[in-house]
Amino acid sequence: MTSVDEPARPNGRIRDAARTQAEILDVATQEFARAGYDGARVDEIAARTRTTKRMIYYYFGGKDQLFTAVLERAYGVIREAEQKLDVEHLDPVAAIRRLAELTLDHHEQHPDFIRLVSIENIHGAEHIAASERLAKIGSPALEVIRRILASGQESGLFTADVDAVDLHAMISSFCFFRVANRHTFGALFGRDLVDPARREHYRAMLGDMVIAYLTADRTTD
Amino acid sequence: MTSVDEPARPNGRIRDAARTQAEILDVATQEFARAGYDGARVDEIAARTRTTKRMIYYYFGGKDQLFTAVLERAYGVIREAEQKLDVEHLDPVAAIRRLAELTLDHHEQHPDFIRLVSIENIHGAEHIAASERLAKIGSPALEVIRRILASGQESGLFTADVDAVDLHAMISSFCFFRVANRHTFGALFGRDLVDPARREHYRAMLGDMVIAYLTADRTTD
DNA sequence: ACGCTAATGTACGAACTAGTACGTTACCTA
DNA sequence: TAGGTAACGTACTAGTTCGTACATTAGCGT
Numbered sequence: 193m194t195s196v197d198e199p200a201r202p203n204g205r206i207r208d209a210a211r212t213q214a215e216i217l218d219v220a221t222q223e224f225a226r227a228g229y230d231g232a233r234v235d236e237i238a239a240r241t242r243t244t245k246r247m248i249y250y251y252f253g254g255k256d257q258l259f260t261a262v263l264e265r266a267y268g269v270i271r272e273a274e275q276k277l278d279v280e281h282l283d284p285v286a287a288i289r290r291l292a293e294l295t296l297d298h299h300e301q302h303p304d305f306i307r308l309v310s311i312e313n314i315h316g317a318e319h320i321a322a323s324e325r326l327a328k329i330g331s332p333a334l335e336v337i338r339r340i341l342a343s344g345q346e347s348g349l350f351t352a353d354v355d356a357v358d359l360h361a362m363i364s365s366f367c368f369f370r371v372a373n374r375h376t377f378g379a380l381f382g383r384d385l386v387d388p389a390r391r392e393h394y395r396a397m398l399g400d401m402v403i404a405y406l407t408a409d410r411t412t413d
Numbered sequence: 414m415t416s417v418d419e420p421a422r423p424n425g426r427i428r429d430a431a432r433t434q435a436e437i438l439d440v441a442t443q444e445f446a447r448a449g450y451d452g453a454r455v456d457e458i459a460a461r462t463r464t465t466k467r468m469i470y471y472y473f474g475g476k477d478q479l480f481t482a483v484l485e486r487a488y489g490v491i492r493e494a495e496q497k498l499d500v501e502h503l504d505p506v507a508a509i510r511r512l513a514e515l516t517l518d519h520h521e522q523h524p525d526f527i528r529l530v531s532i533e534n535i536h537g538a539e540h541i542a543a544s545e546r547l548a549k550i551g552s553p554a555l556e557v558i559r560r561i562l563a564s565g566q567e568s569g570l571f572t573a574d575v576d577a578v579d580l581h582a583m584i585s586s587f588c589f590f591r592v593a594n595r596h597t598f599g600a601l602f603g604r605d606l607v608d609p610a611r612r613e614h615y616r617a618m619l620g621d622m623v624i625a626y627l628t629a630d631r632t633t634d
Numbered sequence: 635a636c637g638c639t640a641a642t643g644t645a646c647g648a649a650c651t652a653g654t655a656c657g658t659t660a661c662c663t664a
Numbered sequence: 665t666a667g668g669t670a671a672c673g674t675a676c677t678a679g680t681t682c683g684t685a686c687a688t689t690a691g692c693g694t
Binding site for chain 4 (some may be wrong): 468
């Protein structure tokens, strides 16, 4: 997250387009994640910025485009993290387990991103559709999964007939649900899925689940 | 869903409190699911009802309480469906697989409910917290899982050290994600998770996953 | 040094939106 | 059948919210 934390005047400049834009994006990310698209207030975003509402319209055009820009940056952060994935030196089983664990950790560390994705889904992914950048963003993680999966299936270790996209969905489901539905799940079942005391438990559970699925003995079916 | 579909004058009555309330709830469910809490318009709900906005405030008090009532009814529908679950005559493996399949189907058939849950999570489950009915609604499905799990673990069939709440989370995760994140997932990965042509595939995938997890050979760990 | 433009601030408006005051009527009951 | 009350409708308001017209200035290039 390209955060902006108040160095008062880095190089003597008062006017700094890049800085102003980054600051608006920071605050907007928080505000949209806090209240949803329609719940978010442009005035509130402006108020929590050192600049004014005028600048939001000057740089981004409007609320819709601002939200799109927020999504673009948020997905960019995820993509960056995925590019740093380094699990392919492990054997396929360990690699997938590690990948699942990293996904779990990453989701937990970026609840705002999870909320933005939930919000974007409520709105039918219309902002993603309207964004050229997001349309072709791809997913480095998917490529990693593809390669590990091919390796594991070739060696006979992985018996499941599944492709990378579906395996990615399987792993993401659990990680996403845990963060996204934390509040309703907690209220209804009395269990906090993001309680730090249970993190290790869920990491193991997810890893066990995915590996069990991939390596299950299918001769008896 | 206690739907209201225009029998013009069932028993000659023009004024019918129960009917009016049900109609408001029907329309409100659609509107909230369509646009989120803040995106939903009280005027729009009223307009799509044969009654007026005045009645919404007369019966429900306000937008917040209306949303709470919508949630209460939506969760009530789910609970009803869960009470009709009939899988305990099956052996534990078949029972869990069937339960997972029914959960997948049910989520797919109630996308509005999924959206309402997403929306409620964006708002920190504050409406559930404010509802006495929802606070103690429980989950019949959880009881079913509890019993199957106990049976499977006792017989040694299930080797996983997991409780009913976590298993419920595991199953729900996949079913929920598939519907809730359909739009962003489709836009980013080009795969429609709710494509009818893939339904059987995902039913099998979920069943295989859960069963593999529960019955995995853990002696080699 | 100076002018030009990107960057910024102020003040305001038009449209919307949740909620309500006030008036009316159907229908049950005694 | 009369009267009371639950159910309903109309019209309005106060406050909010996105967006913009207009005015101003910092600082880079020459």
